[in-house]
Amino acid sequence: MDDKFRDFCQEFSNAFSGDTVKKLRFLLHDHLPVGELSQKHYTGMSLFNYLKSKGHIAYNDITLMSEIADVTKNNDAKASVKKYKESVGDQYDDSCPCEASLSLQRKTLYKAMTAITEDAGGDLYTLITFYNLGPRHFTNKWDLVFHLEKELELNTQAKLAKFAQRLHTGPRTILLGEEDQGASEGLPAANVGVTQAAALSEKPQVTHLNIDLSKDDLLELLVALSEWVKDEGNIYMLKLLLAHFSVISVGEIEKAEDPFDLFNLLIAPGLISRKNIDLIIQVFSLCGWYDAADVIREKIKDFKEIVKGMEITEFSQFRQNVIVFGRMLGINKIKKICQWYRIAVNQIKDEWDLLVELDSRDILESEGFIWKLKRNGMEKEANVLQKGI
CATH class of the missing domain: 1.10.533.10 (Death Domain, Fas)
Structure with missing residues (x-):
């Protein structure tokens, strides 16, 4: 061995x-x-x-x-x-005897680091200048952040916030959860969360596909989409959306370990079929998984694209709001929410895993949760959850 x-x-x-x-x-x-x-x-x-x-x-x-x-x-x-x-x-033993895993903060930092720019005048240059590294020459962001973690110990909220404020919108939003996700699209930073939720009712309508897949083709498509989600998407976002359907038991959603298991749950109650996969297309549009269109085209040749922000008919306004809400959560906000409900932060994979946990406890739609958000400086997030309801 x-x-x-x-x-x-x-x-x-x-x-x-x-x-x-x-x-x-x-x-x-x-x-x-x-x-x-x-x-x-x-x-x-x-x-x-x-x-x-x-x-x-x-x-x-x-x-x-x-x-x-x-x-x-x-x-x-x-x-x-x-x-x-x-x-x-x-x-092989999945019970994790070693009890070693990546922390939420480490994964969030990694996600932010991948978005840091290294071009001339970009984030790398800004950080070198801000931290007055002088004659030191860092040619890549990974060596730089290792030096900063080693010398400055970026392990407090204050130091992490100071580090994040030197970055451009993308990585800063990932680290702090600021409401400026739409800045690159010309949306006002302070109102982008509310704007995204409100705009859902003003989007292009769903295009109903005229399809007639064989049973085998449908299953092969679901397998291919499952692999795409594992590589590029997030199974917890799927769980969060599918929890909307009362015909799917909470237990089945919780025990699903593969996206295919979740997709397969949609067939028996008729939520998808050989002639109708509109629900899946809406899921991928809501999650922002537009590149998965290539996978669908392999089975449905005349399929064009997953429309960004299409009209959503299969999910309640609340489920749509939850997706926007999740994108507003940075690591500090995730920690706060975990502390409110005595959830071990190191057991939470990401913001979507946290929301699935809260949803399973009937917390997300509760007045108490909204009250806690507003009382703790997250009024915009609370407004997003309540928008249109």
């Missing part, structure tokens, strides 16, 4: 060769000492050997590595994880 596990670690580390190993170092910052991460000639394999020695990974628990593959969307890393789990078979 040791040989097989060692081979897997080597294959996984090979997926992060060259400059991409810097991303690996960044993601492991919470699990490895700075001295180990600061080694001049560190490699993915040297980092994994240290993780193994400290019990953070084991032959029957590669939770941490699996999360890294998912967060980075590294297809080679994902393939090596899948291959290893299949080769180990029943000896």
Whole structure:
């Protein structure tokens, strides 16, 4: 087993060769000492050997590595994880004996870092100037943020906010959850959340497809869309939307571990069929998964596109508002909400996982939740949830 596990670690580390190993170092910052991460000639394999020695990974628990593959969307890393789990078979234990995983803050920081610009005059240059790094030369954002975390310890809200304020709209919004997601589209930053929710009723109508797929073709399409969601989307957003339908039990939604399991739940009650997949198209439009149109075209040749902001007929106004609300949550707001309801932050994957949890407790639609939002400086978020209801 040791040989097989060692081979897997080597294959996984090979997926992060060259400059991409810097991303690996960044993601492991919470699990490895700075001295180990600061080694001049560190490699993915040297980092994994240290993780193994400290019990953070084991032959029957590669939770941490699996999360890294998912967060980075590294297809080679994902393939090596899948291959290893299949080769180990029943000896693999998903109960996580190592109890090591990526924190919500680490995943949020990573998401923000991927949006940081490195071009001349961009975020990288701004940060170097702001932190007065002088003669130091950082050619990439991953080395820069490692230096900042090591020297400045970006582990308090004040320091993180100071760091975020130097960034452009995209990464700053990810870190702080500011309501300026629409700035790039010319929307007023302060009102964008409300504007997005209000505009839903003014969008293009749904185009009902004239289709007649075979049963096999429909299932193959659902499998392909499921793979797309796993790579590019978010299963918790699916769960959040599908919880709208009373004909689908809460238990079935909660235990679903694959997007296909959720799509499959739509067939029996007739929510989708061989002749009607409008519901799925509306889901993908609401979630902003427009690129999945390529997957649909492989089965439906005359399908054109997933229209951005199309008229939504399958979901209540509240479900639509929840999606806009989720996009307004940054890491600080997520932490606050978790604290209100005694939810362990390290057990929450992201904002959508949190909203699924709140929805399952009947909290999202409660007056108490709205009251807490308004009382704690999140009035815009509260207004978005209530818009049009």
